[in-house]
Amino acid sequence: MADPDSKHFPSFRSGLPSMVDKTVVITGTTSGTGQVAARTVAELGAKVVVLNRASDRSRTSFEGLSADCPDSELHQVECDLQSFDSVRTAASQVKELCSEGIDVLCNNAGVMALADIATVDGFDIQMQTNHFSHFLLTGELMPLLERAAEGNGDARVVNHSSVARLSPSKKLQAKFLSKQGGQLGGDGSRLQNAMFRGPRWLRYNQSKLANAAFTAALHVKLQEANSNVRALVAHPGLSNTHLQKTSVKEGAMGSLLTGMIMRFSQSAEDGAMGILSCMCLPNAQSGQFYGPGSGAAAIKGKAEPFDLEPFYDNADTRRLLWEESEGAIASEFAV
Numbered sequence: 001m002a003d004p005d006s007k008h009f010p011s012f013r014s015g016l017p018s019m020v021d022k023t024v025v026i027t028g029t030t031s032g033t034g035q036v037a038a039r040t041v042a043e044l045g046a047k048v049v050v051l052n053r054a055s056d057r058s059r060t061s062f063e064g065l066s067a068d069c070p071d072s073e074l075h076q077v078e079c080d081l082q083s084f085d086s087v088r089t090a091a092s093q094v095k096e097l098c099s100e101g102i103d104v105l106c107n108n109a110g111v112m113a114l115a116d117i118a119t120v121d122g123f124d125i126q127m128q129t130n131h132f133s134h135f136l137l138t139g140e141l142m143p144l145l146e147r148a149a150e151g152n153g154d155a156r157v158v159n160h161s162s163v164a165r166l167s168p169s170k171k172l173q174a175k176f177l178s179k180q181g182g183q184l185g186g187d188g189s190r191l192q193n194a195m196f197r198g199p200r201w202l203r204y205n206q207s208k209l210a211n212a213a214f215t216a217a218l219h220v221k222l223q224e225a226n227s228n229v230r231a232l233v234a235h236p237g238l239s240n241t242h243l244q245k246t247s248v249k250e251g252a253m254g255s256l257l258t259g260m261i262m263r264f265s266q267s268a269e270d271g272a273m274g275i276l277s278c279m280c281l282p283n284a285q286s287g288q289f290y291g292p293g294s295g296a297a298a299i300k301g302k303a304e305p306f307d308l309e310p311f312y313d314n315a316d317t318r319r320l321l322w323e324e325s326e327g328a329i330a331s332e333f334a335v
C-alpha cells in the first residue's frame with residue numbers, strides 16, 4: 001500500500017532540540033524508523049554512526065543519508081546482528097570512531113516472525129538479532145556512553161520494543177533465551193501465520209519483551225551505580241516500514257490480510273517519534289517508555305511517555321534477562 005501521510009511528525013520534528021556536538025550510534029537504518037531517526041539527528045547536527053549489515057540496501061541508504069545531510073559527519077560500520085563476531089568487530093570500529101564518547105546508542109534494528117532457524121551462535125534468529133546482539137553492543141560501548149555522560153551529565157541507551165511485548169503471556173521465558181535456535185516450535189501452519197499466531201510470532205513477541213526487560217534491568221543497574229547514562233525504550237505502534245514486507249516474503253504473513261491491516265498503520269516518520277523522543281528530548285528520563293500509548297490498541301498517534309510495566313520490570317524477570325544474556329554472549333556486561 002502507499003505510504004500513509006505523516007500526521008504528527010512535522011510538528012514533532014520542529015520541536016526537537018539541536019544535536020550539535022552529540023554523537024549518535026544507531027542500528028538498522030536501511031529503511032523504516034531507523035532511517036528516519038538517523039536522518040533526523042544528522043539534520044539536527046549530530047555526528048551519526050550507522051550500523052548495518054552489508055547489502056545494496058545498506059549502500060544506497062547511506063548514499064541517501066549522505067546526500068540529504070551533506071554538512072553532517074556520517075560514518076557507516078558493517079554489523080550483522082545475526083553474528084556475535086560481527087557485532088564485536090563493529091563495536092571495536094565504533095570505539096575508534098567515537099573516542100570522544102557516545103551520547104546516544106539507539107538499538108533500533110529488528111526482524112519479525114522469521115522461521116525457526118539458529119544463528120551461527122546457536123540462538124533463535126529473532127532473539128539474537130533483536131535482543132542479544134544489542135545487549136552485546138551496549139555492553140561493549142558502555143565505557144563510551146559513560147565517558148559522554150561524565151562530560152555532559154547525560155547519555156542514553158534507547159531500545160526499540162513493540163506492542164508485541166504484550167502478547168500472549170506477558171512472561172519472559174528462559175527457553176527463548178537459551179541456545180536452542182531451530183528447536184523452539186517450528187514455523188507454524190499457514191492458518192496460524194495468516195492470523196499472526198503460532199511459534200514464529202511467539203518468538204518475535206518474546207524478543208520484543210526482552211527489549212523492554214533489558215531496558216528495565218539496565219535502568220536499575222545504572223541507578224544503583226549512580227550513572228548519568230539513561231536507559232529508555234520506545235515502540236512505534238503499527239508503522240508502515242519494510243518489516244512487514246520481509247515477513248510476507250518469509251511466509252509469516254499473508255499479503256492480502258497484511259495489506260488490509262496496514263491500512264490502519266501510521267507512517268515510518270510518525271512511528272519514529274518514540275525512539276526520537278528517547279534520543280533527543282531533554283526531559284526524557286531513564287526508565288521511561290515512549291510510544292503511542294501503552295495498551296494493545298496503541299497502534300498510532302503521538303509518542304507519549306509511560307512507566308515501565310511490572311510484568312517485565314520485576315526482580316525475577318530482570319535477573320533472568322541479565323543472566324541469560326550474559327550467558328549467551330559469554331561475557332560479563334559491567335555497569
Ligand SMILES: NC(=O)c1ccc[n+]([C@@H]2O[C@H](COP(=O)([O-])OP(=O)(O)OC[C@H]3O[C@@H](n4cnc5c(N)ncnc54)[C@H](OP(=O)(O)O)[C@@H]3O)[C@@H](O)[C@H]2O)c1
Pocket residue numbers: 027028029030031032033034051052053055057058079080081082108109110111112129130160161162163164235236237238239240241242243244246271
Ligand atoms: N513497523 C512496525 O509496525 C513495528 C512495530 C513494532 C516494533 N517495530 C520495531 O521497530 C524496529 C525497526 O523496524 P522497522 O519497522 O523500521 O523495520 P525495517 O524497515 O524492516 O527496518 C529494520 C532494520 O533492521 C535491520 N536489520 C534486520 N536484520 C539485521 C541484521 N541481522 N543485522 C543488521 N541489521 C539488521 C534492517 O536491515 P536490512 O536492510 O539489512 O534488513 C533494517 O535496517 C524493529 O526493532 C521492529 O521490531 C516495528
